[in-house]
Amino acid sequence: MSEIIKHGVIHEDDWTVLRLGEGEDATSVELPAGRVIVPLAVWLARRDTLGAQAEAGVLGVWLAGTEDPATLADDLLRLQLIAVDFPKFADGRGYSIATLLRARHGYGGELRAIGEVLRDQFSYLTRCGFDSLQPATGRYTRPQLEAALASLKDFSDPYQGAVDRAEPLFRRVTRKVAA
Amino acid sequence: MYQYDEYDQRIVDERVAQFRDQTQRYLAGELGEDEFRPLRLQNGLYIQRYAPMLRIAVPYGNLRADQMRMLGHIARTYDRGYGHFTTRQNLQFNWPRLEDVPEILAKLATVQMHAIQTSGNCIRNVTSDPFAGVAADEDIDPRPWCEIVRQWSTFHPEFAYLPRKFKIAVNGAKEDRAVIQVHDIGLDLKRDAEGRIGFRVLVGGGLGRTPIIGEEISPFVPWQDILSYCEAILRVYNLNGRRDNAYKARIKILVKALGIDAFRSQVEAEFAHLKGGPATLTVDEVHRVADHFVDPSYETLPASDAGYTDQLAANKAFAAWARRNVRAHKQPGYASVVLSLKKTGIAPGDITADQFDSVAVLADAFGFGEVRVTHEQNLVLADVKQSDLFAVWEAARDAGLATPNIGLLTDIIACPGGDFCALANAKSIPIANAIQARFDDLDYLHDIGEIEINISGCMNACGHHHVGHIGVLGVDKNGQEWYQVSIGGDQGNDTALGKVIGPSFAADEMPDVISSLIETYTANRHDDERFIDTVRRVGADPFKTRVYADREARKQAHV
Ligand code: HEM
Numbered sequence A: 001m002s003e004i005i006k007h008g009v010i011h012e013d014d015w016t017v018l019r020l021g022e023g024e025d026a027t028s029v030e031l032p033a034g035r036v037i038v039p040l041a042v043w044l045a046r047r048d049t050l051g052a053q054a055e056a057g058v059l060g061v062w063l064a065g066t067e068d069p070a071t072l073a074d075d076l077l078r079l080q081l082i083a084v085d086f087p088k089f090a091d092g093r094g095y096s097i098a099t100l101l102r103a104r105h106g107y108g109g110e111l112r113a114i115g116e117v118l119r120d121q122f123s124y125l126t127r128c129g130f131d132s133l134q135p136a137t138g139r140y141t142r143p144q145l146e147a148a149l150a151s152l153k154d155f156s157d158p159y160q161g162a163v164d165r166a167e168p169l170f171r172r173v174t175r176k177v178a179a
Numbered sequence B: 001m002y003q004y005d006e007y008d009q010r011i012v013d014e015r016v017a018q019f020r021d022q023t024q025r026y027l028a029g030e031l032g033e034d035e036f037r038p039l040r041l042q043n044g045l046y047i048q049r050y051a052p053m054l055r056i057a058v059p060y061g062n063l064r065a066d067q068m069r070m071l072g073h074i075a076r077t078y079d080r081g082y083g084h085f086t087t088r089q090n091l092q093f094n095w096p097r098l099e100d101v102p103e104i105l106a107k108l109a110t111v112q113m114h115a116i117q118t119s120g121n122c123i124r125n126v127t128s129d130p131f132a133g134v135a136a137d138e139d140i141d142p143r144p145w146c147e148i149v150r151q152w153s154t155f156h157p158e159f160a161y162l163p164r165k166f167k168i169a170v171n172g173a174k175e176d177r178a179v180i181q182v183h184d185i186g187l188d189l190k191r192d193a194e195g196r197i198g199f200r201v202l203v204g205g206g207l208g209r210t211p212i213i214g215e216e217i218s219p220f221v222p223w224q225d226i227l228s229y230c231e232a233i234l235r236v237y238n239l240n241g242r243r244d245n246a247y248k249a250r251i252k253i254l255v256k257a258l259g260i261d262a263f264r265s266q267v268e269a270e271f272a273h274l275k276g277g278p279a280t281l282t283v284d285e286v287h288r289v290a291d292h293f294v295d296p297s298y299e300t301l302p303a304s305d306a307g308y309t310d311q312l313a314a315n316k317a318f319a320a321w322a323r324r325n326v327r328a329h330k331q332p333g334y335a336s337v338v339l340s341l342k343k344t345g346i347a348p349g350d351i352t353a354d355q356f357d358s359v360a361v362l363a364d365a366f367g368f369g370e371v372r373v374t375h376e377q378n379l380v381l382a383d384v385k386q387s388d389l390f391a392v393w394e395a396a397r398d399a400g401l402a403t404p405n406i407g408l409l410t411d412i413i414a415c416p417g418g419d420f421c422a423l424a425n426a427k428s429i430p431i432a433n434a435i436q437a438r439f440d441d442l443d444y445l446h447d448i449g450e451i452e453i454n455i456s457g458c459m460n461a462c463g464h465h466h467v468g469h470i471g472v473l474g475v476d477k478n479g480q481e482w483y484q485v486s487i488g489g490d491q492g493n494d495t496a497l498g499k500v501i502g503p504s505f506a507a508d509e510m511p512d513v514i515s516s517l518i519e520t521y522t523a524n525r526h527d528d529e530r531f532i533d534t535v536r537r538v539g540a541d542p543f544k545t546r547v548y549a550d551r552e553a554r555k556q557a558h559v
């Protein structure tokens, strides 16, 4: 069990993220029991057999920073969970991948940030369309996570549009010229 | 100039609160060094050789008198009484305490200032022409567009963790004074055949260790689409720029690797999805922003002020200053004044707390309360009545800001170098000062005419050495500080990268090297030819030959 933030609330979570180890192969790797998020390669290799699990909401797919979200374009209605991996928190490709999944491809299911997911990036991650944030297990104490939740509201009115609010400030409100 | 409304103000206030919390968690050991680094960098905070360095944003170089006073207050209270203007029109404090930074940011926020995105791998402070709005050769005022880009890029959630930093510059005049060709994105304001406004867009320029001149990615992007177009460029870069090697991570490397045509097709494909989307600019928004940049209430004056003409004739020192430090203005009877931060013996770009105050007084009394920063590290009072010039000169002279050297040899651009910067191979400031000391004769300086010497302490090129007519680069040779010299670089419309003349020099040789270069120029020049023109016409060889022959002669003389 790990604690994640989902829709702005702390949740116990039982999904396992499967990462291919040295010498493991997407076609043959054994999937752990329970709810599992598999690498894109596993999904692409075994889509036919895994499809039902995905539709039942017990199997999700994760993308690496190098992977094109368009690869999943035809699967988006079946998938209920897609995760994007942050190998390092400073590797910002995931923000664009999430934006594309949501804004370009219209993905509406759970979008989860995994990997090195740190609280000081929560707000940007959320704005790019992640609705669930999974820091490494044990990375934060409960009080720290609670404080982090508060920081999701650090900025009340961002300038530019993003996935969470598509319209930029100049379209959301009437800004007057100060006299 | 732009004034915050409640939204702008709330954003900087919220940023202060956020950074205060992050700093507290860092000091409490909750936030590790590696995790804190990008957070502090995105608030302009470096940890330097001796102390932290705080870089404060001066959006496209625009400042107000009250902001100058606040900077003076901060210099006095939290620093050692001075600050440093940079080639990106920002301001750096070299000695703040980390613990004080949240407080400094809070004070800055009270005068609508911040340090947001002045460092880190994000979109940096937008830079532009220091004479925007007043230059006679301006087609379109770049400032509203800079402000629009500033707001769009501030806390852009998708582009806060790019492969590397990202710099955008905007030009709206015939002569580019914003060095747009060496920026990640250069925006050149244009009108199409029907007179509609848009941008010629350059991409992939940059200095640093691999200097590259930007290439045109689009001849004309209509203004409505400019943010969407930038977003397309940034997204392609964010997804495809190299992240395995920080030295190859700038967009220029991606553009070179793909070739401009392939890069353009990726951007166009992305842009096709974004065009017409919510980021499309509206007439209302552009007008709202542009209303902040209307002309101040100029008086109707004759083109030339009789009193000013008399003062010029009567006072040689004033005339020498006016010749270099006063620029023509679009409005009859007005002029722009450059306040020199290049006094001999002072680090180029340095300004004391008292000078901040003096400039504020001058701006209030004679300049509609506004000040600009140039990327050559000087200050500008953009709108001064000709009839006030004499008073401005006297006050500037008393404040040590009237060195009559703008555009001349002693108006040197230099990075902080080894005196402050942890990355330096060599010191920059003492080299600048030694050169200034050598060329202290004003008549000779005027005779040499316009020339730009740019000095960087390492190949990161903060001192723009690649685009100096003479470029000086600090290099490390077996743990010793040496200097590589290049000539033929230029900025502006004729942007060119200088070529290294040969083996490097020890610090104490540098004034002699510059003398040799200058003497070669004066011996070869045609009438009215600037140093750079002569270099272009005769080539680098005569300069090289002379510099190394003189060096040999000096060695012989010492044996
Ligand atoms: C003292 C602390 C400073 C540090 C640690 C620092 C660090 C760096 C680094 C690492 C780069 C190269 C980045 C790259 O090529 O990707 C760079 C470039 C640059 N810096 Fe600085 N810098 C400092 C101060 C300054 C100052 C004072 C100025 C202005 C005088 C400045 C202006 C620039 C400019 C114009 C570039 C070149 C941008 C380009 O490559 O297009 N920096 N700096």
Ligand code: SF4
Residues within 6 Å of the ligand: B415, B416, B417, B418, B421, B422, B423, B424, B425, B456, B457, B458, B459, B460, B461, B462, B463
């Ligand atoms: S050029 Fe090098 S030495 Fe100079 S400030 Fe930049 S990083 Fe430091």
